[in-house]
Amino acid sequence: MKPVETDFLIIGGGLTGLMCALHLHRHRKDYILVEAAGRVGGRVWTDFQDGFLLDRGFQVYLDSYDQGIPYLDLTKLDVGYFSTGAYIQGSSGRSYFGDPLREPSSLLSTLISSAASPLDKWKLFRLAQSLKQKSDEEIWSAPEVPTAAFLRSLGFSQKVQHGFLAPFFGGVFLDDSLGVSSRLFQFLYKRFALGRACLPRQGMAAIPQQLFRQLDPQRILLHQQVAGLEGCEIKTESGMKLRGRHVLCAMDQPSAFSLMGWRLEKTHSRSTRVYYFATEENPFLDRPALLLNGNPEGPIRHMSFPSLVQPSYAPTGWHLVSVTTRNDISGHVTEMNEKTIALKAGEAFDINTHHWNFLRSYHVLHGLPIMASMSGPGFMEIREGVWLAGDYLTYPSINGAFQSANQLASHLLAD
Ligand SMILES: Cc1cc2nc3c(=O)[nH]c(=O)nc-3n(C[C@H](O)[C@H](O)[C@H](O)COP(=O)(O)OP(=O)(O)OC[C@H]3O[C@@H](n4cnc5c(N)ncnc54)[C@H](O)[C@@H]3O)c2cc1C
CATH class of the missing domain: 3.90.660.50 (Polyamine Oxidase; Chain A, domain 2)
Incomplete structure (x- = not known):
């Protein structure tokens, strides 16, 4: 089966991935975002239970x-x-x-x-x-x-x-x-x-939802856990293959390291x-x-x-x-x-x-x-065309996630 081709392949639909996608969308670039969960937002989410809004952890x-x-x-x-x-x-x-x-x-x-x-x-x-x-x-x-x-x-x-x-x-x-x-x-x-x-008003999840609504929903693939990355080609657990000219890994640090096969400190x-x-x-x-x-x-x-x-x-x-x-x-x-x-x-x-x-x-x-030093570099190219972004490359916060995405997107768009 031939992989689906795109210019920018984003892995992860948390705030970092969504912000990367928004920049590419606004610049009319060809992109696809794949997200493991059935929703975007990553760590920023809210559940609705018996009329109460429950954010997943105290967050502001x-x-x-x-x-x-x-x-x-x-x-x-x-x-x-x-x-x-x-x-x-x-x-x-x-x-x-x-x-x-x-x-x-x-x-x-x-x-x-x-x-x-x-x-x-x-x-x-x-x-x-x-x-x-x-x-x-x-x-x-x-x-x-x-x-x-x-x-x-x-x-x-x-x-x-x-x-x-x-x-x-x-x-x-x-x-x-x-x-x-x-x-x-x-x-x-x-x-x-x-x-x-x-x-x-609708809970913290309204933040990623507002970003998501500005994107083309057809370019966001939910329920697609990326299981492998070779060169610039990914394979999802459901067997889907996609290839990007650039792959933007916008996952949380443990997931990104696990995908790369890197060891992470126990207390990360x-x-x-x-x-x-x-x-x-x-x-x-x-x-x-x-x-x-x-x-x-x-x-x-x-x-x-x-x-x-x-x-x-x-x-x-x-x-x-x-x-x-x-x-x-x-x-x-x-x-x-x-x-x-x-x-x-x-x-x-x-x-x-x-x-x-x-x-x-x-x-x-x-x-x-847990980071040894802040603020980090913002993003990293780990091999040609494969980029890392996320709060662990700036500083841990919503603003840090956005900053990482902004820095990576402006670097790629300046090319
Ligand atoms: C309880 C809690 C409270 C917080 N409070 C605040 C606060 O008050 N203020 C503040 O500014 N910040 C706060 N933060 C921090 C902030 O939420 C994070 O820094 C920010 O949301 C990180 O966004 P991200 O996109 O980098 O990562 P994430 O939100 O972790 O997104 C990563 C995404 O990648 C997806 N993914 C992972 N692996 C794969 C894979 N193999 N294939 C496909 N998709 C994959 C995940 O499902 C996820 O959607 C808090 C965080 C938590 C958890």
Whole structure:
């Protein structure tokens, strides 16, 4: 059987693959995208269950991300916004820690919050101001150390590191020890200082769906797991053969390495687990913000009410609760049944969780790639015509996936 021929053959329909396809589509190039699953989106997806929208892991989009432009339209996604700060549950109770410059009503609570000393608050403010002045290039070329060491070098107290920065950025990096690159920390701190986290009305899956709708559906082949790659020709598990002048491998790192027959370090990914509950009680928080566990003990990292941010996440009269657990010392996610998690969340945040109804939990094994250095090269040509792209070649995030695709596409289109 002769293989189907195309100029650009994309493997993987996550955000990287979709963004590559969009560039090629806009330039009227001949392309085909093959995706193993029955849908696009990869790690960014939402399930609809009993009227609730359940994202596969706690995930947000930052409106200060720049790499989705011009293909992503936040207005059409009808995003709902988190407030600028977060609640912190510490030993002396719960307080709200916001950005009073953008959320003036948070001034008093932020000033009196015991989560950070006045000096730490000043340092956090100064760090945000100085990062806002820096270009991304400056940040990505700055000296690189683990984030925890970087924070120590800036003189942040243990209290604010453990009580605020670790639970907040531990959730972003899926790493409570803050061993992730200080460059990524600075890049994301800047993005949080410049913008707001948000959720689309139809859930996070609306992001890949919006990109998908701009493509020619006939060029997207779903349920086609690529099983082999020889030269520029692929064979799928169903026996289909396709050949591209260029093959763009836009898979997650474990899948890409497995296809190439390369060995990957045992600890190549950070995993995460989220538990969803439904409640008819009104949320005890008055702002749509994350509630961080400022106590380093215990399995709970943070909780939130996504339906406070975006009411479409729960049916009328209900609220959706998301509880994310910490990774243990070896980086594994905490395994507990839902009853124990509800109980532990109650203890951690001093709330009554008896009325919570369990909906579902997600254990995402490959959440984020573990990378020695950031930002990576963006893309790689591993042999003539075969290219790698993905978040593991820039930095682990939606913006990183888009950036990798943008860099590879502009390189190929410049040819
Ligand atoms: C739980 C969780 C929370 C996150 N939270 C955030 C957040 O809040 N903000 C943020 O910016 N980022 C977040 N991220 C990171 C972000 O989602 C990823 O960096 C990004 O989606 C990666 O996109 P990708 O296309 O590179 O990879 P993927 O999404 O992994 O896509 C790869 C695609 O390749 C397909 N594939 C693999 N092998 C094959 C094969 N052999 N044949 C055909 N197809 C194949 C897969 O099915 C998949 O669709 C989070 C990630 C997770 C998992």
